Amino acid sequence: QKEVEQDPGPLSVPEGAIVSLNCTYSNSAFQYFMWYRQYSRKGPELLMYTYSSGNKEDGRFTAQVDKSSKYISLFIRDSQPSDSATYLCAMNPGGGADGLTFGKGTHLIIQP
Amino acid sequence: DVKVTQSSRYLVKRTGEKVFLECVQDMDHENMFWYRQDPGLGLRLIYFSYDVKMKEKGDIPEGYSVSREKKERFSLILESASTNQTSMYLCASSLYNYGYTFGSGTRLTVV
Numbered sequence: 001q002k003e004v005e006q007d008p009g010p011l012s013v014p015e016g017a018i019v020s021l022n023c024t025y026s027n028s029a030f031q032y033f034m035w036y037r038q039y040s041r042k043g044p045e046l047l048m049y050t051y052s053s054g055n056k057e058d059g060r061f062t063a064q065v066d067k068s069s070k071y072i073s074l075f076i077r078d079s080q081p082s083d084s085a086t087y088l089c090a091m092n093p094g095g096g097a098d099g100l101t102f103g104k105g106t107h108l109i110i111q112p
Numbered sequence: 113d114v115k116v117t118q119s120s121r122y123l124v125k126r127t128g129e130k131v132f133l134e135c136v137q138d139m140d141h142e143n144m145f146w147y148r149q150d151p152g153l154g155l156r157l158i159y160f161s162y163d164v165k166m167k168e169k170g171d172i173p174e175g176y177s178v179s180r181e182k183k184e185r186f187s188l189i190l191e192s193a194s195t196n197q198t199s200m201y202l203c204a205s206s207l208y209n210y211g212y213t214f215g216s217g218t219r220l221t222v223v
Contacts, residue, residue: 008152032210043116043202043214044155051210088155092210099145099170100212104154 003027006089006103014111019076023089023103026070030091030101033065035074038086038105047087048074051094079110115139116215118203124221131190133218135203141213143206144186146170146178148199149217155202161186193222 006023013019021035032051036044048063050056050072056063062075072091076083086107090100119134137144145160147170157170159178167178175197179187186205190197198221204212 034210034212036214041217041219043204043216045214046211049210090212099157099160100155102155104152 003101004089004091004103007106008104010107010109012109012111013079015079015081017079017110019079019083019108019110021074021076021087021089021106021108023072024070025072025091025101027091027093027101028067028070029093031094032092033063033072034090034100035061035063036088036090036102038088040085044088081110081112084108084110116203116205116213118201118215118218120218121216122219122221124223125190125193127194127222129190129193129222131193131220131222133188133190133201133203133220135186135188135215136184137186137205137213138184139205139207139213140183141205141207142183144180145204145206145212146176146186146188147202147204148172149202150199158188195222198222 004025034049035047038044050065053065053067060077064073086105088105089103116137146158147155149155161167161180177189201218203215206212
């Protein structure tokens, strides 16, 4: 079983729709959870991070972590064509700078 | 705005060559990382460093080495390039366990 599972997509939705992106993981030691957005031929950029379980909202984006189910989600409201990108979940146990474990990314397409 | 700069966007090298990929950050971050990104495999950690002259192996260190002589600079070295090292290489830096800042990547082709 892979440490972090993420559906690669592509996921295609019409403009204005609510988008749900998800990851599951197996390592119960993970404490820090992040979502990155990567445009074509660019490096990933951090969208949101969450420590432990709970929700966090930032504008049109909401991140949720359910540690009991080992499941994290990113919701995008009022999706825009500019949101079209690959979204990567990432996580680590914390307590040291030992790198992130990434999902493989979901390719999202917002149709105008 | 904080920045991680990778010296080359595209590189083409021959099999057996020694290859240097350079990364510089201007954020005074302690931690620096090298990942490679491949279709279907995602991002995989090659090496990381949490201090000058310190280095730690990541998940796939074979065929690579690193150098960190100054806090702001972290170099990835391919000792003898092979075709299976054709990939996108991403450098990142961080101050904490989250909030990694990535460079734009170097697309390396080994022929």
